[in-house]
Amino acid sequence: MPATLCARLGGHVSLDARPNGEIVASFYGHSAVLGRFSARAAERAQDLRQGLPLRALSAGGRDIDEEIVLLIQRLARHGLLEYRLGRSQRGADQVVVEPQVPDYWPRAPQLDSADVLVLSRFAYMRRRGNELVLESPRSSALFRICDPKIAAALALLAAPQPIKKLRRQDGFPGIELLALLVDCQILFTINAANDSGLRPTEGNDSLVLWDFHDLLFHARSTEGQHANPLGGVYPYAGTISPLPAVRSCWAGEKIDLGKFSAADTKAITPTVRVLRERHSVRSFNDDRPITLAELSRFLDRTARVQSEWSGTLDLGTGADTDPPAATYTVRSYPSAGGSYELELYLAVDKCEGLARGFYHYDAGGHSLAPIEVRAPEFEALLKSAEFAMGASAVPQILITIAARFGRVSWKYSSIAYSLILKDVGVLTQTFYMMATDMELGGCAIGSINIDLFARMTGIEFYVEGPVGQFAIGRGTTSRLSG
Numbered sequence: 001m002p003a004t005l006c007a008r009l010g011g012h013v014s015l016d017a018r019p020n021g022e023i024v025a026s027f028y029g030h031s032a033v034l035g036r037f038s039a040r041a042a043e044r045a046q047d048l049r050q051g052l053p054l055r056a057l058s059a060g061g062r063d064i065d066e067e068i069v070l071l072i073q074r075l076a077r078h079g080l081l082e083y084r085l086g087r088s089q090r091g092a093d094q095v096v097v098e099p100q101v102p103d104y105w106p107r108a109p110q111l112d113s114a115d116v117l118v119l120s121r122f123a124y125m126r127r128r129g130n131e132l133v134l135e136s137p138r139s140s141a142l143f144r145i146c147d148p149k150i151a152a153a154l155a156l157l158a159a160p161q162p163i164k165k166l167r168r169q170d171g172f173p174g175i176e177l178l179a180l181l182v183d184c185q186i187l188f189t190i191n192a193a194n195d196s197g198l199r200p201t202e203g204n205d206s207l208v209l210w211d212f213h214d215l216l217f218h219a220r221s222t223e224g225q226h227a228n229p230l231g232g233v234y235p236y237a238g239t240i241s242p243l244p245a246v247r248s249c250w251a252g253e254k255i256d257l258g259k260f261s262a263a264d265t266k267a268i269t270p271t272v273r274v275l276r277e278r279h280s281v282r283s284f285n286d287d288r289p290i291t292l293a294e295l296s297r298f299l300d301r302t303a304r305v306q307s308e309w310s311g312t313l314d315l316g317t318g319a320d321t322d323p324p325a326a327t328y329t330v331r332s333y334p335s336a337g338g339s340y341e342l343e344l345y346l347a348v349d350k351c352e353g354l355a356r357g358f359y360h361y362d363a364g365g366h367s368l369a370p371i372e373v374r375a376p377e378f379e380a381l382l383k384s385a386e387f388a389m390g391a392s393a394v395p396q397i398l399i400t401i402a403a404r405f406g407r408v409s410w411k412y413s414s415i416a417y418s419l420i421l422k423d424v425g426v427l428t429q430t431f432y433m434m435a436t437d438m439e440l441g442g443c444a445i446g447s448i449n450i451d452l453f454a455r456m457t458g459i460e461f462y463v464e465g466p467v468g469q470f471a472i473g474r475g476t477t478s479r480l481s482g
C-alpha cells in the first residue's frame with residue numbers, strides 16, 4: 001500500500017476555536033489568530049493533531065475541505081505544521097517532513113520509472129537526539145527517517161539509480177517520498193548519457209565551486225535557511241558556567257612586559273589613540289545624521305579600489321600547477337589571497353544629501369548604485385539591526401557585507417568560507433577604526449538573514465550573500481575627548 005502524506009500539527013502546537021469563529025494556534029507561550037472558520041471546520045481541524053491527508057483535501061472540492069486547506073496553509077506559514085508519510089493514518093510514521101522555512105509547501109514533481117536519481121553531494125544523514133534526520137543546506141525541509149529500511153534504501157542513492165531498480169528494493173520508500181526529496185534538492189535527476197561528473201551535473205553552475213562543509217556552515221550559521229534556535233539565547237546558562245573573561249595563567253616564571261610599555265606620551269600615536277578610543281555605538285543622533293560627504297570619505301578610506309592589475313599572484317600555496325592569471329585590486333584592508341570578494345550594500349535610513357533607500361557601493365568607480373527593493377523587506381533589514389543591537393531606533397546606515405563566494409573558492413579548497421569570515425573581521429575592524437577617526441559611531445552586527453538579502457536582490461544565497469553587517473551614523477555620544 002503506498003504511503004500517504006498527511007499534514008499534522010507540530011507537537012508544541014494546540015488549536016482553539018473562539019465563540020466568534022476565530023481559530024487560534026498556541027505555541028511556546030505565543031498565539032496566532034488564523035482567521036474565522038465555520039464550526040464544522042473548527043471541529044475537523046482537531047484531526048490535524050493526528051494528521052489529515054493532503055491529497056484527499058486538495059482534490060475534495062467540498063467547502064469544508066477548502067476551509068481546511070486554507071487553515072493548513074496559514075498554519076504552514078507560521079511554521080506550525082509538519083508532514084508525515086505513513087502507510088495508514090493511525091500506523092507508525094515512516095518519514096516526517098519538518099519545514100525549515102516559512103514558505104515550504106510539500107510538492108511532488110512528476111517522476112518517471114526510467115528517471116535516474118542520485119543524492120545531492122550536499123545531503124547528509126545524522127543523529128538528532130534519538131532520531132535519524134536527512135537534510136541539506138539547499139533544502140527548505142528536513143526529513144526525519146523513522147524506518148531504518150528507508151535509510152538503507154536511500155543509501156543506495158549514493159550512486160545514480162533508475163527508479164525502476166529502486167522499486168525492487170526491500171524498503172523502497174515509495175515514489176512520493178522520492179518526489180518530495182527531489183523537490184527539496186536532496187535528490188536530483190540526471191541524464192546518464194550527458195553526465196559530465198556529478199559535481200557539475202547537480203544542476204547549478206554556481207554550486208560547483210562550493211565545498212560541502214562550506215555551504216553547510218554558511219546556511220546553518222546565518223538566519224533564513226533553517227529553523228534551529230539562533231543567536232544569543234544562552235542555551236547552556238543553567239547547566240555550565242561561563243568561561244572566565246581572561247584565561248588563567250600558565251605555570252612558570254613570568255616575564256613582566258609592563259616596564260617596556262610604561263606610559264610614554266610620545267608613544268600615543270594617532271593609531272594608538274584610535275585603537276584605544278574605538279568602541280561600539282548603538283544609538284544615533286537623528287537630529288544631525290551622517291552626511292553624504294562623510295559617507296563618501298568613509299567608503300573612500302576603507303573600501304575603495306586604489307588600483308587594479310592583472311597577472312598571477314603566487315603566494316606560496318604549494319599547488320603543483322602554475323597559478324592561473326586573474327585580475328586583482330589594491331585596497332586599504334588586507335584580503336586572503338588578494339581576493340577582495342567582499343561587496344558593500346547600504347540600507348540608508350537617514351543620511352543628509354542621500355535619499356532613503358538601498359544601494360550597492362561600486363568600489364571600483366567609488367559610486368553608489370540605487371537598487372529597487374520592496375519596502376517591507378527594506379524595513380525588515382533595518383529593523384533586524386535595531387533588534388540585534390538592542391537599540392530603540394534603526395541605524396542611520398546599515399552596511400551589509402556580502403561575499404562573491406566564487407572569487408575565493410575558485411582558488412581555495414576546504415578553507416574558502418573560513419577565509420571569507422576572516423576577511424569580514426578584518427574589514428569590520430577597518431570600519432571601526434575609520435568611524436572612530438571620523439568621530440562617527442559604528443557597531444558590528446553578528447546575525448544576518450541570507451534569505452532576506454536573496455529576496456531583496458534576487459541573487460541566490462550561494463552566489464553572493466551577506467556574511468557580516470555594520471551599523472554606522474552619527475552617534476549620540478562620543479568618547480573622543482579631542
Ligand SMILES: Cc1cc2nc3c(=O)[nH]c(=O)nc-3n(C[C@H](O)[C@H](O)[C@H](O)COP(=O)(O)O)c2cc1C
Nearest residue numbers: 278279280281282388389390428443444445446447
Ligand atoms: C563579529 C562581531 C559581532 C557583533 N555583533 C553584535 C550584535 O549583533 N549586536 C551588538 O549590539 N553588538 C555586536 N557586536 C559588538 C560587540 O558587542 C562589542 O564589540 C563588544 O561588546 C565590545 O565592546 P566595544 O566594541 O564597545 O569595545 C559585535 C562585534 C563583533 C566583532
